[in-house]
Amino acid sequence: MSRLGSWRPTTTEERLDRLESLAEIQQLPVRYALALDSRDMDALVGLFLPDVQVGRDERGRDALKVWFTRTMREMRTSVHLVANHVIELDDADHAHGIVYCHDELEWPDRGEWENGKLQYWDTYERVDGEWCFARRRFHRWYMVDALTRPSVGVGIGDGADALTTGRLPEAFPTWAAFWDTAADA
8 A cells, every 4th residue: 555545546647636636635624724713614614525424413514514603602712723634545536634733722701722732533535526524533632721731631521622522642543552562572
């Protein structure tokens, strides 16, 4: 398997398509961050599949817009800085990847600015020639008040936030196996 995923283009056109696809997919998280931080909900939901799954029981961009609007009204300001985007192309129209993110959230009612680190574990799909998010899974390293020193897992999992997160580094499938293996292996 290639470092770019399991899809192995064979023609020049397929190789060019792979390069264009990588460039388009790389724009998704950056545009997501900008739309989220500027509260441009139409631009935000336009990055997702038209029939995106929202929670367990709803589908579509309209339902996603309602969810994001409600969630983003819980805080005032957000700043998302994305980096370290790894993309693996599964075939010409499907891919998956991981995106690192530093986020800062303002909570005026608590008088706090929180800083955190997270990852998005993404699934991408091309529909009608456009790459979209099919799914974003959210995993967090930590979230703390800007005046607090972070430690692994702090500030997550208490049920107070609207987002359900996987806890990093434990969410990595390789994490437990690494620590379960003898140190001299």
